[in-house]
Ligand code: AMP
């Protein structure tokens with residue numbers, strides 16, 4: 274790193290580097306041949322207090338070529354269950370935590386580079402990332418944020434000028450990711466697998482102080498930590514389900530302790546509703562298919578709970594019983610969030626017996642009907658406001674849906690809201706615009722093949738206000754044309 278470090282105009286306050294020695298290795302980014310800042314998230318930069326607007330300096334910093342003043346770049350170590358199999362050592366193979374800053378509301382946030390070069394944890398990988406995958410993560414995570422779903426954020430995209438070999442040579446790029454932290458279930462698993470109980474406890478205390486400070490006073494802080502992460506993840510996965518989002522790689526190293534969505538590799542939103550929706554080329558068994566997501570989150574949480582058993586109870590049988598109860602509680606929390614969200618999507622504000630079944634029945638009527646999930650909910654509100662029945666036309670065979678709609682209309686009679694209010698409420702939670710796969714792919718192609726970032730900017734702009742109808746942007750609300758075919762995502766991004 275250069276001795277004249279670049280000042281971003283923000284003060285770093287690096288708790289991970291300072292408090293968790295032995296949990297990382299210090300390292301440097303590679304020098305990019307010709308770093309160019311192709312996207313900078315001004316609003317997020319302001320939130321973080323970054324005042325430097327010199328594009329060249331930002332490109333140097335956010336490619337990993339130069340360390341910003343006050344940073345302490347490092348690669349974190351972690352382990353993880355990947356598709357059910359345990360890898361005792363993963364770690365940041367191509368990521369570099371520059372450090373932490375306190376944002377305008379005092380929240381501590383990590384600033385991390387992804388794709389800045391090899392680290393001690395790279396194993397066989399090149400430590401790099403390609404532009405298409407970086408733009409994809411930028412679009413997806415910022416769309417999730419605009420939808421109101423907890424997620425890591427994207428601050429910058431820098432092209433490095435270095436061609437990176439995947440199945441062919443592609444432009445290299447670095448993403449700057451901002452996160453509440455990069456603590457993962459896999460971070461706990463690493464120290465548990467090493468048998469390093471002291472470090473494990475230190476990690477748990479750090480996680481509590483950083484994410485769940487209210488638990489410091491608890492009689493059972495480590496059991497409560499499990500419950501707190503469980504509750505956050507249950508809410509998160511409920512929101513994914515409600516939005517039609519398939520994460521695609523819910524390995525324990527990709528589950529955050531903070532409850533933010535992380536790792537936008539093989540994820541995708543579904544167009545047509547399908548309980549078995551699956552996009553990842555490497556998930557042959559459908560382990561992380563759409564409807565498996567809650568069960569997989571619970572499985573991951575059980576892996577977290579296992580690591581904390583020694584601190585829950587001296588009697589290991591009692592510890593297991595207490596942790597098991599905590600993990601079993603996942604379903605109730607998940608269901609209550611899902612139910613609340615689905616009620617809102619359907620314009621229902623009160624709780625009536627049978628609502629859960631009613632919501633499930635809607636999904637059943639949608640299965641294998643080639644009905645666009647996002648469009649349907651918006652159409653339901655439109656039909657209410659105009660007294661029309663166009664939602665039917667979205668189904669290849671609407672017979673089950675028509676039966677369901679009659680039940681729903683009956684149910685709505687028990688609601689206090691007037692129709693206009695109901696429509697407003699539904700429109701506030703049912704997006705018009707999601708990052709549809711064919712749109713994202715077109716954006717990537719334009720950037721990769723023609724260095725044309727205009728389609729990327731246009732898509733980002735539409736997705737920033739997903740619940741508001743935007744003049745002349747109808748194309749962004751349509752499902753993929755038939756010619757787009759079945760969408761598949763690939764790892765090795
Ligand atoms: P992911 O599938 O992105 O969650 O990554 C799983 C693990 O592989 C993490 O430890 C990554 O840091 C590492 N990894 C992924 N891609 C690369 C790469 N190109 N070079 C080095 N390590 C990588």
Ligand code: MG
Pocket residue numbers: 526527536
């Ligand atoms: Mg990952």
